[in-house]
Amino acid sequence: MIRFEQVSKRYPNGHQGLDNLSFHIRAGEMVFITGHSGAGKSTLLKLIMCMERPSSGHVHVGGQNLRDLGSADIPYLRRQVGVVFQNHQLLFDRTVFDNVALPLIINGTPADEIGRRVRAALDKVGLLSKEGSYPIALSGGEQQRVGIARAVVHKPALLLADEPTGNLDPGLSAEIMALFEDFNRVGVTVLIASHDLPLIAKLDHRMLTLHQGRLLQDGEGA
Numbered sequence: 001m002i003r004f005e006q007v008s009k010r011y012p013n014g015h016q017g018l019d020n021l022s023f024h025i026r027a028g029e030m031v032f033i034t035g036h037s038g039a040g041k042s043t044l045l046k047l048i049m050c051m052e053r054p055s056s057g058h059v060h061v062g063g064q065n066l067r068d069l070g071s072a073d074i075p076y077l078r079r080q081v082g083v084v085f086q087n088h089q090l091l092f093d094r095t096v097f098d099n100v101a102l103p104l105i106i107n108g109t110p111a112d113e114i115g116r117r118v119r120a121a122l123d124k125v126g127l128l129s130k131e132g133s134y135p136i137a138l139s140g141g142e143q144q145r146v147g148i149a150r151a152v153v154h155k156p157a158l159l160l161a162d163e164p165t166g167n168l169d170p171g172l173s174a175e176i177m178a179l180f181e182d183f184n185r186v187g188v189t190v191l192i193a194s195h196d197l198p199l200i201a202k203l204d205h206r207m208l209t210l211h212q213g214r215l216l217q218d219g220e221g222a
């Protein structure tokens with residue numbers, strides 16, 4: 001599903017974001033990426049989304065070498081991927097329903113299907129009763145669930161998350177991780193950047209540890 005072959009990323013200011021990184025994630029896996037602040041976790045996710053391009057090496061997603069994608073192909077790639085951010089990036093002047101519907105509206109999904117899909121996504125994250133609420137009226141954990149519903153509403157094969165529990169207490173963080181496990185159980189490939197080692201250690205998934213842009217360790221648990 002995702003293959004990095006000797007990928008390096010040097011930013012224009014000379015910062016080495018990633019350094020000769022190679023790994024393979026199979027369809028259906030759930031994998032954590034961890035490492036110190038600045039280790040390259042976000043850079044790795046951005047390369048998968050084509051938000052950044054490698055300076056050298058190859059990134060393959062779903063059998064496609066991203067080097068071969070032109071800017072017109074990128075929306076098609078992103079349709080296969082759902083992304084969850086630490087700060088939710090919700091629109092605060094729109095309801096929960098409208099926030100979750102956004103990717104479908106952008107995709108040109110027919111209106112009658114939008115309602116059905118949005119409610120199915122909200123149901124999966126336990127927020128069906130909040131569809132008419134505004135994000136400001138929700139707790140931090142609920143806001144993050146809305147972010148997750150929005151990321152999965154178009155049924156992506158791949159779910160990426162960048163520090164999805166960064167602002168949450170340990171109990172809520174565990175609930176959010178359990179949600180990701182639910183999606184993984186039904187076949188979604190899940191890749192989560194997180195430096196919450198105590199939480200990750202409790203979950204039995206593969207962990208890629210980065211150190212200064214290099215792969216330090218690839219294994220199970222902490």
Ligand SMILES: Nc1ncnc2c1ncn2[C@@H]1O[C@H](COP(=O)(O)OP(=O)(O)OP(=O)(O)O)[C@@H](O)[C@H]1O
Binds near residue numbers: 011012035037043
């Ligand atoms: N757009 C950019 N321009 C220049 N340097 C960048 C840019 N984005 C990231 N970097 C640098 O690349 C390195 C890796 O950053 P990245 O954001 O991938 O790390 P991270 O592991 O996600 O860190 P954090 O846990 O703090 O979010 C850092 O040294 C960072 O300062």
